[in-house]
Amino acid sequence: MSKVAILQSNYIPWKGYFDLINSVDYFVIYDSMQYTRRDWRNRNKIQTTTGLKWLSIPVVTKNKFHQSIFNTKVENKNWAQIHWETIKRNYTKATYFKEYKELFEELYLNSNEDFLSDINYKFLKAINDILGIKTKILFSNEFKLVEGKSERLLGICKELNAATYFSGPAAKDYLNENLFKEEKIEVNWMDYSNYKPYPQVFTPFNHFVSILDLIFNMGENSSLYMKSFKAKNE
Numbered sequence: 001m002s003k004v005a006i007l008q009s010n011y012i013p014w015k016g017y018f019d020l021i022n023s024v025d026y027f028v029i030y031d032s033m034q035y036t037r038r039d040w041r042n043r044n045k046i047q048t049t050t051g052l053k054w055l056s057i058p059v060v061t062k063n064k065f066h067q068s069i070f071n072t073k074v075e076n077k078n079w080a081q082i083h084w085e086t087i088k089r090n091y092t093k094a095t096y097f098k099e100y101k102e103l104f105e106e107l108y109l110n111s112n113e114d115f116l117s118d119i120n121y122k123f124l125k126a127i128n129d130i131l132g133i134k135t136k137i138l139f140s141n142e143f144k145l146v147e148g149k150s151e152r153l154l155g156i157c158k159e160l161n162a163a164t165y166f167s168g169p170a171a172k173d174y175l176n177e178n179l180f181k182e183e184k185i186e187v188n189w190m191d192y193s194n195y196k197p198y199p200q201v202f203t204p205f206n207h208f209v210s211i212l213d214l215i216f217n218m219g220e221n222s223s224l225y226m227k228s229f230k231a232k233n234e
Contacts, residue, residue, distance in 0.1 A: 001163035003188075006030050006140070006153055008069055009120035010040040011057060012127075012210040015226050016192045020168065021124075022133045022228035023190070026160050029124075031069040031117045032140040037061060041069055042116055044210040047202045048090045052209065055083045059116055070141060072116045084108035087212065094201050096219030100130070104212070127211060131223060150176035157185055164188050191227075198225045 003024040009031050010017055021027045035041060043056035058075040061067065084105060091097045107126055113119045125137070146155045153175070157165050164186045167175065177187050197205050198218050214222045223229040 002026055002160055003164045003166060004028065004157050004160050004162040005166040006156055007168065008033060008041060009117050009124065010044065011042050011116075011120050012044045012055070012123050012212055013040065014044070014208055015195070015211045015214055015222075016168075016190065018127065018131060018133065018211055019192075019226050019228040020166060020190055021128065021135050021137075022131070022226070023188075024135055024164075024166050026138060026162075027135050028138045028140055028143070028156055028160075029117070029121065030140045032145060033069060035059075035061070035067045035069045035072045035116075041072070041120075045206075045208065046087065046090060046210055047200055047206065047213055048086075049202065051202075052206060053086065053090075055086060055210075057083075057116060057119065070115070070117050070139075073114055074116060074119070077112065080108045080111040091201065091212075091216045094216035095199075097216045099219055100215060103130075127215070130215060131226075149174050150179050154179050154183060154185070158183060166190060168192075195227070196225050 004026045005020050005024040006028040007017070007020065007030055009029045042059050043054050045052045045054055057079050060073045060075050087104070103126065107123065111119060111122070113122065128135070140156065143156045143159055145152050153165070157180070162185050165180060166188045168190050169192065172189065175187070180187050195207050197207070198214065200213065200217055214225060218225060
């Protein structure tokens with residue numbers, strides 16, 4: 001029996017996203033779903049000298065009402081150079097930036113992917129490696145997807161022989177927990193409150209930024225400011 005989480009891919013997500021991944025045995029990237037504009041799929045925030053700044057990957061949205069995340073293409077490839085220069089300019093004084101500079105510089109400057117999902121996966125995998133997350137990553141198109149929001153998630157869980165389904169709190173608005181109970185699968189809601197603050201380059205402190213902020217500021221100590229690592233060690 002396994003622990004499973006299912007979530008759309010995000011661009012350089014915040015620490016809570018990686019706590020969710022680290023809490024389970026299987027993390028399914030749910031990119032068969034419709035692409036949503038002005039969401040976390042193609043953008044995230046970083047701290048800068050002038051406050052929070054969005055880093056957004058430009059994508060093609062000609063068929064935005066019928067377009068899956070998996071099939072969403074990048075509009076042009078100069079985004080990577082722009083994002084890296086912005087990151088480098090604002091985090092050069094962060095304690096651990098030099099330690100990770102070469103790794104992320106290579107990820108950005110050698111980014112030739114045509115599809116958003118591939119870009120997100122590349123960064124997710126690199127960040128998992130930095131944090132020491134060993135969770136197996138799968139894609140939703142590897143599963144038989146049925147109709148219905150809750151039914152589709154339940155179907156994936158059943159294919160993975162799940163005992164527990166981990167979900168972010170936003171899904172409480174639509175998830176039918178009774179369907180999971182009928183299949184003897186426990187639903188575990190992630191708690192993203194009361195994260196411990198850490199020293200950031202800029203003030204005021206903000207938890208809801210890309211995990212790159214945590215990595216550049218805390219380096220090998222990043223997991224001390226996350227929840228799932230402590231829970232695993234207890």
